[in-house]
Amino acid sequence: MNYDLLIVGGGAAGFFTAINVAEKIPGIRIAILERGKEVLSKVRVSGGGRCNVTHAEFIPNELSKNYPRGEKELKGPFHTFMTGDTMDWFERRGVALKIEEDGRIFPVTDASETIINCFLTEAKRLGITILKNHSVKNFNTNGAQWTVHTSQGDFETAKLMIATGSNPKMWERLTDLGHTTVAAVPSLFTFNIKDPKIKGLPGVATEALVQVKGSKLSSEGALLITHWGLSGPAILKLSAWGAIELHKRAYDFEILVNWLPQWSQNDVIDTLHERKGQFSKQYIHTYAQFELPKRLWQRLVITSGIQEDTRWADLSKVQCNTLSEQLTKSSFRVQGKSTFKEEFVTAGGVVLNEVNFKTFESKKHANLYFAGEVLNIDAITGGFNFQNAWTGGFIAAQAIANKKDD
Numbered sequence: 001m002n003y004d005l006l007i008v009g010g011g012a013a014g015f016f017t018a019i020n021v022a023e024k025i026p027g028i029r030i031a032i033l034e035r036g037k038e039v040l041s042k043v044r045v046s047g048g049g050r051c052n053v054t055h056a057e058f059i060p061n062e063l064s065k066n067y068p069r070g071e072k073e074l075k076g077p078f079h080t081f082m083t084g085d086t087m088d089w090f091e092r093r094g095v096a097l098k099i100e101e102d103g104r105i106f107p108v109t110d111a112s113e114t115i116i117n118c119f120l121t122e123a124k125r126l127g128i129t130i131l132k133n134h135s136v137k138n139f140n141t142n143g144a145q146w147t148v149h150t151s152q153g154d155f156e157t158a159k160l161m162i163a164t165g166s167n168p169k170m171w172e173r174l175t176d177l178g179h180t181t182v183a184a185v186p187s188l189f190t191f192n193i194k195d196p197k198i199k200g201l202p203g204v205a206t207e208a209l210v211q212v213k214g215s216k217l218s219s220e221g222a223l224l225i226t227h228w229g230l231s232g233p234a235i236l237k238l239s240a241w242g243a244i245e246l247h248k249r250a251y252d253f254e255i256l257v258n259w260l261p262q263w264s265q266n267d268v269i270d271t272l273h274e275r276k277g278q279f280s281k282q283y284i285h286t287y288a289q290f291e292l293p294k295r296l297w298q299r300l301v302i303t304s305g306i307q308e309d310t311r312w313a314d315l316s317k318v319q320c321n322t323l324s325e326q327l328t329k330s331s332f333r334v335q336g337k338s339t340f341k342e343e344f345v346t347a348g349g350v351v352l353n354e355v356n357f358k359t360f361e362s363k364k365h366a367n368l369y370f371a372g373e374v375l376n377i378d379a380i381t382g383g384f385n386f387q388n389a390w391t392g393g394f395i396a397a398q399a400i401a402n403k404k405d406d
């Protein structure tokens, strides 16, 4: 079969490319080749089934700061297509969106099905062929046409878009074609920690600064104690920025937690001394200080060797120092990671200096395009990973359509 454009991968980036090309060139012959029984399966499970489509950050340079890999390269593309454009794109197609307090943007239905239906309706309206159970095994070019070999036969196309997400086999094929790829490493995970300091405190959450010992990695934000360790935005951000480094350390490393990120240890010591005078008769253990969650305060007090019946007046200098240290430099050993079920990505993919970010076309082969996670781009949690797929898909679509017009 002959097509004008073949898209390998029926995910977010593949559909976004196909729809945007078909809108610009009515009648163009486009097919999406999807290896699975279903298309858009990651969209379905995304954001806990609600699909966090993008994030309410409307300044391109600020938006790009959420990408540990891709920050520099996405700045330009975001000036062409970013958050506001994504919202407009969906809303013009009848998908109402809402911005949540933390900036994440979802369909008002809170159902990823809404996004899937939008894509499938648009694909049908525009005559895009969707070929499920078509696993692409290889592809090559004679300079004029691409031949794509699938589990169900061969296809010819003028232009080829690879939107296969983080499938290492596709990276191998691209390496055969002269591209360089970076091996996959997990990003967005939580830390496994067995430590009496947090045992039995699942659900306790507070703002904190977390640093990885022996590295420059640090992150500030909400920290959540779980049954198996630590999670929350502070940890997820750290897992994304530290994806490569933490993988190298086989997920065995130490972190320091400052439970009072706005405070230095010396300020904490001064304040504890003030409390000695202010609350001299009260038990230290009873009332949480520094607006910390009570159960966490009590655990840190006990960890500092201060008994439940110690009054503020009796706080010794050593105890005061130990408590200040527990409050600002609690040390934990991380041994292993757990999957964050709401969102998961891998770092790795086609190296970025082999791609023209004005068109998302390969610099090695004409008429070969990439979008989404197949590239060595990934983001922290919050809707940024889909934004990468939408931006890449949109810009590639414009480039593909304009080339056709030449």
Ligand SMILES: Cc1cc2nc3c(=O)[nH]c(=O)nc-3n(C[C@H](O)[C@H](O)[C@H](O)COP(=O)(O)OP(=O)(O)OC[C@H]3O[C@@H](n4cnc5c(N)ncnc54)[C@H](O)[C@@H]3O)c2cc1C
Pocket: 008, 009, 010, 011, 012, 013, 014, 033, 034, 035, 036, 039, 040, 041, 042, 043, 045, 046, 047, 048, 051, 052, 053, 054, 134, 135, 136, 137, 163, 164, 165, 166, 167, 170, 341, 342, 343, 344, 345, 371, 372, 373, 374, 382, 383, 384, 385, 386, 387, 389
């Ligand atoms: C559980 C989970 C929740 C997530 N939630 C969010 C969220 O709420 N917000 C957010 O921004 N990001 C989220 N992400 C990340 C987001 O889903 C991805 O970044 C995004 O799907 C990438 O889109 P893509 O099109 O590049 O790849 P994919 O969505 O992975 O699509 C690639 C497609 O290519 C197909 N394919 C692969 N190889 C072949 C082949 N050889 N032949 C044919 N087809 C092939 C695959 O089957 C797949 O359908 C989540 C990820 C997970 C796993």
